Amino acid sequence: MNASTPQTLLVVGAGISGVTAALEAAEAGQEVILVESEASVGGRVIRNHHYFPKMCPPTCGMEINIQRLEHNPRVKVMTSTRVTQATRTDSGWQVRLTQAARTINERCTACGECSKVCKATVPDPHNANMNEVSAVRLPHPAAWPAHFILDRDACSEEDLRAIVSACKYNAVDLDATEKEDTVAVSAVIIATGWHPYPVENLDQFGAGKIADVIANVQMERLAAESGPTAGKILRPSNGEAPKSVAFVQCAGSRDVNHLPYCSGICCLASLKQAIYVKEQLPECEVTMYYIDRRAPGRNEDLLTRVAGMEGVKLTKGKVGKVEAESDGSLSLRLEDVEAGRLLTASADLVVLATGMVPHLKDGKLPFELKLDDDGFGLDDPDAKIFIAGVSRRPEDVASSVRDATGAAAKAMVASLSQQRSA
Amino acid sequence: MASQPLISSADFRKELQKRGGDTVSRCYQCATCSSVCQLAPDDAPFPRQQMLHAQWGLADRLAADPAVWLCHQCNDCTERCPRDAKPGDVMQTVRSLAVENLATPRFMGRLVGKASMTWPLLLGLPFVFWVLVLYAINGLQVTLDPEKGLVYDQFVPHWLIYIVFFSTTGAAGLAAMLSGLKFWKLIDNGKRRAGSFISSTISVLWEIAIHKRFDKCGATAGRKWGHFMLVWGFVGAAAASGLIIVAMYIMHEELPLPIMHPFKWVGNIGAVLLVFGGVMVLGNRLQENSQAGKATAFDNYFLGVVLTVIATGVLIEIGRFLFDPGLACWLYIIHLTAVLSLFATFPYSKFAHILYRTLAMVHERMTAKQ
Numbered sequence: 001m002n003a004s005t006p007q008t009l010l011v012v013g014a015g016i017s018g019v020t021a022a023l024e025a026a027e028a029g030q031e032v033i034l035v036e037s038e039a040s041v042g043g044r045v046i047r048n049h050h051y052f053p054k055m056c057p058p059t060c061g062m063e064i065n066i067q068r069l070e071h072n073p074r075v076k077v078m079t080s081t082r083v084t085q086a087t088r089t090d091s092g093w094q095v096r097l098t099q100a101a102r103t104i105n106e107r108c109t110a111c112g113e114c115s116k117v118c119k120a121t122v123p124d125p126h127n128a129n130m131n132e133v134s135a136v137r138l139p140h141p142a143a144w145p146a147h148f149i150l151d152r153d154a155c156s157e158e159d160l161r162a163i164v165s166a167c168k169y170n171a172v173d174l175d176a177t178e179k180e181d182t183v184a185v186s187a188v189i190i191a192t193g194w195h196p197y198p199v200e201n202l203d204q205f206g207a208g209k210i211a212d213v214i215a216n217v218q219m220e221r222l223a224a225e226s227g228p229t230a231g232k233i234l235r236p237s238n239g240e241a242p243k244s245v246a247f248v249q250c251a252g253s254r255d256v257n258h259l260p261y262c263s264g265i266c267c268l269a270s271l272k273q274a275i276y277v278k279e280q281l282p283e284c285e286v287t288m289y290y291i292d293r294r295a296p297g298r299n300e301d302l303l304t305r306v307a308g309m310e311g312v313k314l315t316k317g318k319v320g321k322v323e324a325e326s327d328g329s330l331s332l333r334l335e336d337v338e339a340g341r342l343l344t345a346s347a348d349l350v351v352l353a354t355g356m357v358p359h360l361k362d363g364k365l366p367f368e369l370k371l372d373d374d375g376f377g378l379d380d381p382d383a384k385i386f387i388a389g390v391s392r393r394p395e396d397v398a399s400s401v402r403d404a405t406g407a408a409a410k411a412m413v414a415s416l417s418q419q420r421s422a
Numbered sequence: 423m424a425s426q427p428l429i430s431s432a433d434f435r436k437e438l439q440k441r442g443g444d445t446v447s448r449c450y451q452c453a454t455c456s457s458v459c460q461l462a463p464d465d466a467p468f469p470r471q472q473m474l475h476a477q478w479g480l481a482d483r484l485a486a487d488p489a490v491w492l493c494h495q496c497n498d499c500t501e502r503c504p505r506d507a508k509p510g511d512v513m514q515t516v517r518s519l520a521v522e523n524l525a526t527p528r529f530m531g532r533l534v535g536k537a538s539m540t541w542p543l544l545l546g547l548p549f550v551f552w553v554l555v556l557y558a559i560n561g562l563q564v565t566l567d568p569e570k571g572l573v574y575d576q577f578v579p580h581w582l583i584y585i586v587f588f589s590t591t592g593a594a595g596l597a598a599m600l601s602g603l604k605f606w607k608l609i610d611n612g613k614r615r616a617g618s619f620i621s622s623t624i625s626v627l628w629e630i631a632i633h634k635r636f637d638k639c640g641a642t643a644g645r646k647w648g649h650f651m652l653v654w655g656f657v658g659a660a661a662a663s664g665l666i667i668v669a670m671y672i673m674h675e676e677l678p679l680p681i682m683h684p685f686k687w688v689g690n691i692g693a694v695l696l697v698f699g700g701v702m703v704l705g706n707r708l709q710e711n712s713q714a715g716k717a718t719a720f721d722n723y724f725l726g727v728v729l730t731v732i733a734t735g736v737l738i739e740i741g742r743f744l745f746d747p748g749l750a751c752w753l754y755i756i757h758l759t760a761v762l763s764l765f766a767t768f769p770y771s772k773f774a775h776i777l778y779r780t781l782a783m784v785h786e787r788m789t790a791k792q
Contacts, residue, residue, distance in 0.1 A: 255504030335457050341465055341467065
């Protein structure tokens with residue numbers, strides 16, 4: 001049994017929601033354990049090129065959050081760690097935390113000598129698998145903790161030996177094993193976030209078969225300096241700049257055959273990405289095909305701004321089909337609802353605005369959770385479980401931050417009520 | 423737009439709900455349906471707009487809309503609809519209401535339109551009619567010919583067949599013509615027609631003959647052959663009926679024609695097509711999670727009568743040799759009942775799609791940009 005006090009709060013997931021919840025609670029005096037299954041914090045937001053509507057990079061805000069984490073002794077951050085068992089106790093939960101074998105440990109200074117000697121490569125998960133990257137690397141330039149990770153299965157014995165001998169700091173430990181720790185916590189905040197809806201399910205758009213049909217999360221990486229094209233928006237098929245880009249809204253969203261709900265961010269993400277395209281390729285024709293343009297609150301200004309840009313067209317009509325033409329371009333079939341005509345539109349690059357699937361839907365967490373029909377979590381004050389961010393409902397970054405702050409407050413109240421009754 | 427509505431929008435919506443179009447309210451107008459429809463013309467897509475008009479209860483717009491009839495219920499729209507609003511089923515229900523609202527006289531349209539309740543009447547009346555008339559003529563007594571055995575025209579004389587069916591088809595034909603004219607005027611709104619009606623009709627009939635549009639269907643491509651065989655089977659049966667009259671009055675041949683007579687073969691090939699087509703259509707309908715869409719009373723009445731005509735038609739032909747003459751004669755009465763019901767309700771049942779769909783296709787051809 002760990003020495004942590006019974007008033008420790010467990011936050012599962014270190015994306016923007018989990019980090020916010022952990023910091024807000026810790027800065028209010030609460031002891032917090034923040035666990036993250038990936039090797040560094042930041043979750044989905046760190047994969048964005050810019051946030052909407054302010055069009056600023058997420059690394060800036062994350063840097064401030066990382067400073068706060070580093071300077072707050074009340075937060076214990078455990079990366080590469082999963083909750084593998086959870087038992088209800090009188091005072092909250094007893095959880096087992098399992099940390100994956102750390103073949104590269106905290107002695108790593110991210111000097112990069114190991115990458116130079118390793119020949120093995122893997123598809124880069126940080127860049128939506130759009131490029132190959134060394135099997136031993138920093139997860140991404142802004143990774144925190146700034147330690148390398150090793151995809152051991154991808155490496156040959158020769159690679160592994162070279163990596164070990166290249167490390168001057170003795171940080172590579174091939175004999176490292178999984179570590180388990182059992183802790184008692186007073187309340188739990190679930191902030192496990194989301195993954196993009198799998199485009200392979202969208203046969204009608206040729207996603208996964210046609211190179212130039214990409215998902216919105218891939219577009220973020222194409223536009224990012226740390227992305228597969230060093231920030232240049234290029235067609236995956238031939239590496240040329242597209243002359244026309246089409247955004248297909250509600251790709252697998254608001255659809256009983258896919259995700260029945262609206263994720264609430266895809267319209268804004270496409271509008272944001274239209275700006276990426278126009279800033280980089282002013283001549284490029286951008287068209288967004290939509291059912292409804294959902295830009296609530298202050299985000300309406302973004303809609304107005306993009307709709308007024310030259311060479312940007314918003315056409316009402318859900319795209320039914322995308323096909324590759326013999327000349328390499330893509331054709332999109334839809335009804336232009338306002339004109340009352342069927343269109344076969346053409347584009348060099350098609351971006352599918354896919355929605356968010358809550359990780360909770362996979363049911364991998366060992367807690368007994370209350371979920372709604374779509375797999376989003378519901379607060380369970382009796383069980384002292386609170387849900388933050390996209391685990392609770394589809395929402396943007398700003399809403400997730402507010403939401404996480406609220407979850408922190410609720411979890412702390414739940415912890416206090418336990419203290420009083422004890 | 424006509425100033426006097428055919429039916430109030432509230433009544434229309436209520437009827438739509440009742441008759442299998444209840445899913446229309448789920449539609450949120452995304453237009454996926456139109457974009458995946460292989461039959462919709464580029465300048466007048468369907469069924470997205472028709473779904474909206476159905477939601478609003480705009481019966482007049484729908485009655486005057488050729489697109490309602492250009493739809494062949496492929497159900498590609500239903501398969502892809504993100505709201506499970508089943509546009510294919512809604513369009514079928516809209517068509518059944520259009521048949522009712524265009525009917526001449528209206529009460530006949532209502533009578534057949536409410537087939538879920540009136541079907542015993544629609545089948546019972548012709549049955550009672552035949553039984554009473556035959557009882558008056560021959561006391562329902564079967565007399566066997568010493569040489570040929572059972573001869574149907576000795577049980578039901580030809581003059582009776584002529585009187586009944588010429589008058590029925592005449593009346594139904596007249597009613598269909600009046601309704602067809604009404605429809606033809608209603609759909610003439612907006613687009614200018616050009617070219618000849620006759621040549622457009624011939625082109626359309628050829629398209630129908632080879633079932634060109636069914637070929638474009640995705641989700642229910644299998645429906646083509648069942649329908650194709652039924653159409654050509656009926657053409658064969660009708661041709662055989664005409665040829666029999668030729669045989670009797672021009673060639674002065676004696677009935678029944680010998681089984682190997684070429685005229686008989688026209689009818690028999692028709693019968694084989696009808697049986698296979700009927701089985702296929704029935705199979706499609708009975709399939710679990712049928713892609714053919716939801717079967718309503720309107721569909722079932724028509725299909726039931728057609729299948730009865732086919733089944734009894736085949737049975738009486740072989741029953742003359744194989745069955746007890748009494749049984750064969752009762753099957754003959756059921757056959758005549760089904761045929762009478764089919765002909766008498768032609769302008770009011772699903773059968774009327776022959777009229778309205780053909781006219782809509784002719785209109786489409788005449789208004790298409792050259």
